[in-house]
Structure formats: C-alpha cells, structure tokens
Amino acid sequence: MRISAEFVTSAAGVDDFPRDRLAEVAMIGRSNVGKSTLINALARQKVARTSAAPGKTRLANFYRVKRGLGPAFYLVDLPGYGYARGGDASGAEFSRLTDAYFARAEGRKTRPDEFRVGGAADRKAIGALLLIDVRHPGLQSDLDAWGWLRSQPCPRSIVGTKVDKLTRAQRSRHDRELKSLFDVPISLVSAQSGEGLEELWKLIAILPNQTAP
Ligand SMILES: Nc1nc2c(ncn2[C@@H]2O[C@H](COP(=O)(O)OP(=O)(O)OP(=O)(O)O)[C@@H](O)[C@H]2O)c(=O)[nH]1
Numbered sequence: 001m002r003i004s005a006e007f008v009t010s011a012a013g014v015d016d017f018p019r020d021r022l023a024e025v026a027m028i029g030r031s032n033v034g035k036s037t038l039i040n041a042l043a044r045q046k047v048a049r050t051s052a053a054p055g056k057t058r059l060a061n062f063y064r065v066k067r068g069l070g071p072a073f074y075l076v077d078l079p080g081y082g083y084a085r086g087g088d089a090s091g092a093e094f095s096r097l098t099d100a101y102f103a104r105a106e107g108r109k110t111r112p113d114e115f116r117v118g119g120a121a122d123r124k125a126i127g128a129l130l131l132i133d134v135r136h137p138g139l140q141s142d143l144d145a146w147g148w149l150r151s152q153p154c155p156r157s158i159v160g161t162k163v164d165k166l167t168r169a170q171r172s173r174h175d176r177e178l179k180s181l182f183d184v185p186i187s188l189v190s191a192q193s194g195e196g197l198e199e200l201w202k203l204i205a206i207l208p209n210q211t212a213p
C-alpha cells in the first residue's frame with residue numbers, strides 16, 4: 001500500500017500545534033524507546049530524526065501521513081521522558097508540553113485556566129500510543145506514564161518496541177509479564193525487522209476515533 005509522509009512542524013507549545021481537523025496519533029514513551037524510529041518504520045522513509053543517545057526529540061514533531069486510500073492524519077513524536085539533560089528541569093518541561101498537547105483531545109473539559117486552548121470546536125480526535133521497550137517491562141516511569149494517560153479522555157493503546165532484541169524464551173516471558181502489568185492488549189513490534197507493523201497500521205487507522213475507555 002502506498003504511504004506518503006512529510007514533516008509539518010515542531011511545536012514548543014499550544015500556539016504551534018496544527019489547527020486543522022486532521023486526526024492525530026501520538027507516540028509517548030521513555031527516551032530511547034524508539035518513538036522516532038517507529039515513525040520512520042511506519043512511514044517507510046526517514047522523516048523523523050533518531051539517535052542512539054537519549055533525549056533527541058525535545059519538541060512535539062508533527063508528521064502528516066497517508067496510507068492507501070485512508071484519510072491523512074498526523075503521527076506525533078512527543079519528547080521522551082525519563083531523561084534529564086544535565087539534571088535540569090526537563091521532566092517538568094516534558095509534562096507541560098505533553099499536558100498542553102492532550103488538552104486538545106476531544107472530550108477533555110476546559111478548566112478555567114485553559115481558556116487559551118479554545119472551546120470545544122478546537123478539539124480534535126487524538127489517539128495515544130504508549131511505547132514500552134519489551135526488554136524492560138514494568139519500569140516505574142512507564143507505569144506512571146500509563147497511569148497518567150488513563151486519566152486523559154483519549155483512546156490509547158500500548159506498543160512493545162524492539163522485539164527483535166529478545167530471544168524466543170525471553171519473548172514469551174516478557175510478553176506474559178507485560179500482560180499481567182497492563183490491562184490492555186499490547187502490540188509487539190520491531191522497527192528493524194518490520195514485525196508487527198502491518199497490525200499496528202490497522203490499529204492506528206481506527207485508534208483516534210475510538211471512544212476513550
Ligand atoms: N534493534 C532495534 N533497535 C531499535 C528499534 N527501534 C529503535 N531502535 C534503536 O533505539 C535507539 C533510539 O531510537 P529513537 O527512535 O531515536 O528513540 P526515541 O524514543 O525517539 O528517543 P528520544 O527522541 O530520545 O525520546 C536508536 O539507536 C534506534 O536505532 C527496534 O525495533 N529494534
């Protein structure tokens with residue numbers, strides 16, 4: 001199936017987020033978990049910048065993608081958590097940008113201090129994918145991120161990355177562990193071998209328009 005993908009914008013805050021009605025699927029996860037690499041694997045081209053050193057993606061990067069006859073939408077690369085550059089306040093920075101990002105999700109109630117986000121008309125369909133490195137199930141930062149995502153009014157799912165790095169034995173053990181830790185099905189993928197990407201595409205196509213659980 002033909003896939004087109006292009007970088008649209010890097011956003012540091014609300015004012016920079018796209019204001020059109022295209023649905024969005026956001027990648028959220030620890031630094032170095034493979035968010036940018038997964039976007040490139042899904043797009044089958046190198047649109048996102050990746051790095052072996054964590055903390056590469058500091059802004060919310062929007063990529064407009066279209067697959068086959070499906071509608072165009074944005075894949076969004078959010079800054080990774082769990083990596084404080086030079087011990088600065090980058091953790092707080094991450095929360096502010098991510099919170100502002102999800103404030104645009106349909107179904108989120110406007111708080112009095114959120115008037116800048118606009119009224120309900122500005123809200124859009126946003127689905128969230130939490131990426132977890134399958135080699136390290138159950139890290140506290142991932143459990144916390146999932147807890148936080150569950151408090152957001154958007155549909156969400158979990159993707160286990162880098163499955164190519166596990167032996168068969170490790171794979172079934174880690175898969176079991178993930179299932180016991182999280183209350184939703186987890187898609188296992190490898191950006192390197194391509195495993196699981198077709199199934200993930202199918203999930204991504206419907207995710208933003210599902211009702212939040
Ligand atoms: N073997 C293997 N390596 C992967 C896979 N996905 C990502 N990597 C590697 O993991 C490292 C980090 O990948 P990135 O995509 O830059 O990670 P990120 O989540 O965007 O990181 P930040 O931008 O720091 O938040 C790179 O060296 C990738 O090559 C995978 O499926 N298999």
Ligand SMILES: [Mg+2]
Pocket residue numbers: 035036037049050051056057077
């Ligand atoms: Mg990145």
